[in-house]
Amino acid sequence: MRESAAERHDRLLGLVRDRGSARVSELAAQLGVSPVTVRRDVEDLAGRGLLDRVHGSVSWPQDTAHAAGAGTGGAGNGLVLGMLAPSATYYFAEVIRGAHEAAARAGARLILRISDYRPQEDHARTQGLLAAGAEGLLVAPGWQHPGDPSAFGDWISSLPVPTVLLERRPTAGSPLDGLDRVCSDHAHGVLLAVRHLVGLGHGAPLLMARADSPTALAVRSGYAEALTALGLRAPQDVIDSVPAELAPESFEEAVRALHEAVRSGVATAALIHNDVDAIQVVQRLAELGVRVPDDLALIAYDDEVAALADTPLTAVAPPKREVGRHATELLVERLGQGGGDAPRRHLTLLPQLRVRDSCGAPLP
Structure with missing residues (x-):
């Protein structure tokens, strides 16, 4: 099956994160694609704040790296947070941006995995985040259909680290309903x-x-x-x-x-x-x-x-960006509590209506 752009972005981010920095030509060879494709991918990811570009090479964002080692002494100092998202484009690009910004402010490092809306792969990609050192998780499963939460969601409630659901409302009364979550209404x-x-x-x-x-x-x-x-x-x-x-x-x-x-x-x-x-x-x-x-x-x-x-x-x-920000802040707070008995929270954020030309004037 042909690799999607989201899957390629996921591999590219993994390579840069593991190395700290890499040249475009090296990434092209590792990914098996042309340098033009890599440059286009890098431009896209850098525009969302997920990578830094410098003279033909690419590096892990410096704001996150600096904040993680700044020695601020806060609850989030040195934390590694993992994020599973169904996509790094369109709707979830802003969610990821908000999470990345909040992690940097908290002195934490955010690592990302993309499922490309394949819920059957969510578990394995989340295990990859844990293997990479994630101490807490932001999880937006790649559910698409009404039956997906029950078919591909039971494992989430048994994760060994604090977990916050993003933009997902599980079935009321299910084990997942007892997790922290941040959603748009x-x-x-x-x-x-x-x-x-x-x-x-x-x-x-x-x-x-x-x-x-x-x-x-x-x-x-x-x-x-x-x-x-x-x-x-x-x-x-x-x-x-x-x-x-x-x-x-x-x-x-x-x-x-x-x-x-x-x-x-x-x-x-x-x-x-x-x-x-x-x-x-x-x-x-x-x-x-x-x-x-x-x-x-x-x-x-x-x-x-x-x-x-x-x-x-x-x-x-x-409020996509705010969903990512609030979820990350909630996760950092939860980690600072040592996973104690504080009540779990369901935070719901309200969308806004942005009025432009397509509605026209009031009817007579």
Whole structure:
């Protein structure tokens, strides 16, 4: 199977972490790819603060290395923290950045493993973090489907070091439910979006959403909760969305369903998860004669690239960076307590609605 970019990033980070620094040509030989590919990977990782670049070579971030040996005497001094994330790009890039910054401030070193949304590999990659010296763990399993927590999550509750779950809500009453966790309240984010559209004079908006991640599933359940809270009824069933690049025919079918809903007057507003899908939907709707915001008021969910659309998209912005920061601070605090009997915490952070052009003016 061809190695993904996320897996290659994981190997690259491991090589640099183990060596302290390395030249691009050396990394290319070790990874079995071209120097151009490595330079592109290094630029991406350095832009997220995960690596430092100096004259053709790359090194482990100096702020973390310096802080870890600064002798501050704080609870986090010299700690090694491990982080398992499903991806180092898109949504989780900001979560990782927040964790990295908080670790550096605490005088701790953060090491990273990427699962590329393969939950069956989470356990082995976490064992790799422990073998590398991690004294505490930040874990965002690569779950995608409703059954994944029970199928691929039991091992997390038996980890031998303090563990904080990131952006994951396990089944209530399960062993994982007793762990510390920090999450975005996606139901609140959806409520903000629906309330804003209704406040502009629209009826209940349509939801077009994926179903391939915990965030997508939370957006779907939050949509039903928001409609109930506001006394609204869905104009029609949720439109199932898929990545256009993976299933172009299914994506076209979803766009056609939204187009028909607008043209028939079923809906004048929509919420779309996620940003990338929303931008592609707007482009395709324009080709079909439906304009945003003139014919359809639209809000995207994630706010990763929504502001860069031709018509900047109003978007729900989960507090991704703050999730990483608060989770790391909680883990450092837990380690400072020596794993004592202090109550476990479930910290929920509220998304924000960033209003741009895609909603238009209030309806008369």
